[in-house]
Amino acid sequence: MPGGAARPAPRRAGVAIATSIAVLAVAALAGCEPAGPVPTGTPAPGAAARPVPADPAPPVAVAFAPLRGTPMDASALDHPSIAVKIDDHEEARPQIGLNRADLVFEELVEGGLTRYAAVWHADVPEEVGPVRSIRPMDPDIVVPFGGLVAYSGGQEQFVAMMEDTPVVNLVFDFDDSGLFTRADDRPSPHDVLLAADEAVGRHTELGPPPVQFAYGSTDPLAPLGAAATPTSRIDAVFSESRFPSWEWDASAGVWLRLQEGRPDTDASGDRVRATNVVTLRVAIDWSYGDVPRTVLGGAGEAWVSVAGRTAHGSWSKASQEAPIVLSADDGSPLRLAPGTTWIELVPVDGSVGFTP
Template sequence: MFPAAARRIRSGRRTPGGAALIGAGLCLGLGLGLSLGLVGCSAPVPEATASADPTPQPGIMPLRGTPVDPSRAEHPSLAVKIDNHPAARPQLGLERADLVFEELVEGGLTRYVALWHSDVPDAVGPVRSIRPMDPEILSSFGGIVAYSGGQPQFVAAMRASPLLNVVFDDDAGGLFVRADDRDSPHDVVLAADETVTLHSDLAPPTGQFDYADSAAEATASLAGDPTTTIVTRFSESGGRAWAWDPAATGYLRSQDGAADLDSTGAQLNATNVVVLRVEVDRGSDVPRTILTGSGTAWVSTGGSTMPATWFKDAAAAPIRLADAVGATIELAPGNTWIELVPTDDGSVELVP
């Protein structure tokens, strides 16, 4: 058992009182069957800086913030490129991921980069090809990345990252299979637990975010404004929404106006929803999210949302979240989805 006396070392200061809730993007009628009341506008980026590295939190799962016997955390994280085409849903094992990044790809669609460490399933998928922003998203975690291939220049960049690459095109050990009940190319499945076991000599991940001791003590719970629904658009092709559910003590996910279900038939949910407004390089037919620098963000926990600034100094640096005075924001222990919403063609709407 983990030591009951193990506590986190705090970093930064919480902002007292309620924080002003500012939306972002254009006012769009999303047609999601939601009662949308507050329409977002662009928010200024505070002139603040965050600490360079997450605060050490011994006895805590680094990607989830939950207590753990340290011996159970001594294995690498597994990042997998996961399909989000309608034909790929429901995905396998996505509900057990610690972190999920949603990013824009071609045709206005999105794909996921999901990371598992605290709870690695037997199988995850459907696995798809790598994209140019993935090395920038994943380099700070180390460990393993699995994908089905990709354009040569994108694969080369991923192989040059600090992660061990496990690629469907090169698989000689049978770690990937094609599922009989799914159509190609939405049918590639990875033996996730076996992959991690085979490479258990790799180091565990370092923390990405800071975590409070409980959801009630998370920064957004203390300093945010009530928010029932978070609606994001990555393009004109479709929208997704997160609705706060007090009974589930989490946010329930919808896509294109329908509940987004996991492989068990339950609605996908998140303890924390973090929205980052990001620049997108559209100089080729494959859009590339830019995830170094800083920008506007919103952090939602426990039914409340607060504005923030995100910082990422380099590909190998973690994302830092700071409040209006530069103090590090602490998330609630649990899983987190990070929505990388384009500044040019995306929008964010926050509903009180």
Template sequence: MRRKSVLATTLVLPVILLAAGCTSAAPEKSASPTPTGPAYVSTYEAPAATQLAPLRGNTVPAGTMDHPSLAAKIDNHEGARPQVGLDRTDIVFEELVEGGLTRYVAVWQYDIPSEIGPVRSIRPMDPDIISPFGGLVAYSGGQEVFVNMMMNTPVRNLVFDYDTSGIFYRYDAHEAPHNVILHASDAVKQAADLGAPQQQYAYSTDIATSTAALDGAPTANIAVVFSPERFPNYTWDEANKVWLRNQEGAPDLDDKGKQLQATNVVTMRVDIDGTYGEVPKTVLTGSGAATVSTGGKTINATWSKANAGSPIRFVDGNGVVVRLAPGNTWIELVPNGQGSVTLQ
């Protein structure tokens, strides 16, 4: 009997111990800490969307360039100087016309003035210059054959001779025919159905990273000769990082008395077509020699243009596309033979 009692005790004890383990109290939960400061609020703001101004290469707020470009034939006769609005152009082409004189095809899109001028007549090379920009072209008239050539492009024509809307007027500062002025900003507002131009050239982020500034030779002066009557030049202004423009040895001033200037100066050597007699036609399809000057330096380049509607393309000696600096550009269409370009 005693042996049975010991066995019973032995068998029961583990059960009692196991039961005791199952009924022990659970540990109390500790309270979560209560925040004592203000909740974190992020102050990050996503940067505003941007785009490049297509004819200048400047970075601008997205959507601000959603309007057409305006090209205009601008007079460069002594009786037309100083011109109105040339200081605010994106691109200016200088071309040879009859009598050894020059005229401009000036293009605005980034900063369109209220008025521009004096506006003069169209010439046979102008459709090839202006067509790639689309948008608007303003001129005073011209020979019927040249007007028809311009009318047969995708560009919307504004012609003083046909104007009934009052978008043009004559002003008193100059004598006719050097006094036709266009209400430029009004003209662009009335063409809201037209889109922005395509980007014409490649651009760097700043002057220092432009192709000419990186790879070019130092240049203090760019002297261009169209004829004995027209020989503009540009001098480098290191302090302001611009090319200052002169004509026939004197500063070329705008209507506010400030010397005209450019971020980029391009020269293109071009042939002259004599089909129209005393009216020279600059040949702009094909290719030829060029120079590109930015940041006080110049590189040799080659220009090419496949057809009237295609932009002009510039490549360096290795066939790499030339990058201009953001800013305005003057392009000198210098005739082969009678014209010249001298870099110093």
């Protein structure tokens, strides 16, 4: 055609006639005339077609880690916690897996030394250690979590106290499961390691731990105003041999630990750190001779340090099974920031200091 104009498309008469016959037949069957054009399934001009996923992914159930207060995939939390007695002797350092623990309790033991009761749930390492023996205060610390507790042994009376609880005991001295091993590069008795992830995997019939502390925002002490004082350093004295400290790192938003004035690291080479540091003043029961028992029943003085602030208050624990409750001086809950927490169980004849 002139000018290169396109030819009009030829009318498909046969198709049009067939369509008209089909429409009349449907109308006759319905007993009425057609009300309008027959829909063809083609979107109206300007209407965007909505794509439909061929295989939509199922929604992921989100829950909060009970010992951290952080959001996580619910399926990743469907297992028990495991508490492990961790050595803090000089020859036991650096420890394995400390920075991955949800909670770590530091307690006084004989000789003025300290030892840890570390609890893993949200992030259970393949291996933790060095594992050491049980002490008389450990049932009061561990029972509220349920789940598992692992230790290397201990005095018969202390082992009996721990075994006389609902918590599943994993004991190196009696172990035939292969969960415990000895490290070739560490001196005995500071060389016992535990396959923590495998231990938890063997007890999937046990449920996750209950929530222990109240959690708030990343700066949960801000609502307390002047009652939460700026803090750059925490100094605790357990004895002449053990005086750990914590320094606030504002850029990382964490507390960094020192051991007797020296930076404390775990086996990864990273500084030991925590989102929250909770300091409790506790009485010591000396009825077991030279083995001190931290008294965790009743109540006492407490401090919560988070986000470069510290608030004073009190702690209480109603029974062995009950969690520790933290309250501000005005009676309101002392909340933690979502993350990991160290609990310093400082004897009343020790000391605690907070530097602005």
